[in-house]
Amino acid sequence: MTEARKIPKPSFPYGSPGELNSFLPYLLTRITHIWSSELNQALASEKLPTPKLRLLSSLSAYGELTVGQLATLGVMEQSTTSRTVDQLVDEGLAARSISDADQRKRTVVLTRKGKKKLAEISPLINDFHAELVGNVDPDKLQTCIEVLGEILKGKTDY
């Protein structure tokens, strides 16, 4: 393993705010929390808390997913995911289905109403995202996204 050149490489536990601020998991945790709480507030009137939003967004990207895959992508316990899927089905935003690729596999898909809901809230999410990253140099942001993508790929199958 090579060492970072530009910065001193302190190790846990950190002895200054600056050191803590260069600890990747700390930054990830803080920003994730801020993103999620601000979005939850903004989406309160839509009755779409972030766990539901994460499931709908994952379905939009993947087309169809099993409850297990939804739990992984939506970072929720399997039992909570199952209950949340039930709610989405009750609300008409998602439907249970059978996989096209494997008839034995039960999946979840977006309904037309679910797609419409995502389209409706997309300006809000896109504004939120632009506000989050709007001041960052685009090349640097792209590097950051690549780094995080690499880290995630090292940790999970999808």
Next chain:
Amino acid sequence: MTEARKIPKPSFPYGSPGELNSFLPYLLTRITHIWSSELNQALASEKLPTPKLRLLSSLSAYGELTVGQLATLGVMEQSTTSRTVDQLVDEGLAARSISDADQRKRTVVLTRKGKKKLAEISPLINDFHAELVGNVDPDKLQTCIEVLGEILKGKTDY
């Protein structure tokens, strides 16, 4: 606002796994969740769940903090933070104090036992961190940390 040059810039809701994987909040949420669950498992025998660890780590970096500051840095509700501080005080890992800078301000500090506890678990945390980022190019990782630091600074006072 300038546009990213290298990648197409899809907007929410995403229509493919690749698009979802280039959405920063998604990457942050996934990695934060994986980091926190793996660490929680690893620290179960230490009886040090990640919320307690976040408070102790913040105290280590800042020296003394109010409960309000701890809530922000530890990404917890103020009431939960208050209860968790009570537990840390009961366990002898933290102590309530009065700010050196402002005698009217009540703060929390690490005790000697708290510092010792952090030192004891530091090899585990440092190994976990090395495993998380070990395969990433150090310069790119540094760019990513700077980007996230900039994003966090735009969102919070500290």
